[in-house]
Amino acid sequence: MHRTQIYLDDEIYKFLEKEKRKSHLSYSEIIRLNIKSNIKNRYSAILNRMEKVSGVWDDESQSPEEYVDNIRRDRRI
Numbered sequence: 001m002h003r004t005q006i007y008l009d010d011e012i013y014k015f016l017e018k019e020k021r022k023s024h025l026s027y028s029e030i031i032r033l034n035i036k037s038n039i040k041n042r043y044s045a046i047l048n049r050m051e052k053v054s055g056v057w058d059d060e061s062q063s064p065e066e067y068v069d070n071i072r073r074d075r076r077i
Contacts, residue, residue, distance in 0.1 A: 006031075 008016070019030045060067070 016027050016030055019025070020027060023030065025033075062070070
């Protein structure tokens with residue numbers, strides 16, 4: 001584990017105080033849990049976007065590489 005120091009505005013500090021009283025966790029643990037949750041949510045969002053576009057070329061008669069080659073054909077020197 002690494003030690004670091006951060007500055008918090010009043011709004012965030014008040015939130016942490018409330019969370020500390022409710023959860024009986026340290027400020028550090030609350031911050032770590034929130035960061036981990038944020039990372040997990042971002043990772044899930046990226047996976048969801050990738051799943052939405054996966055298979056986009058399944059119905060095409062040509063591969064993405066062939067498509068790019070075809071549209072560039074008239075631009076070759």
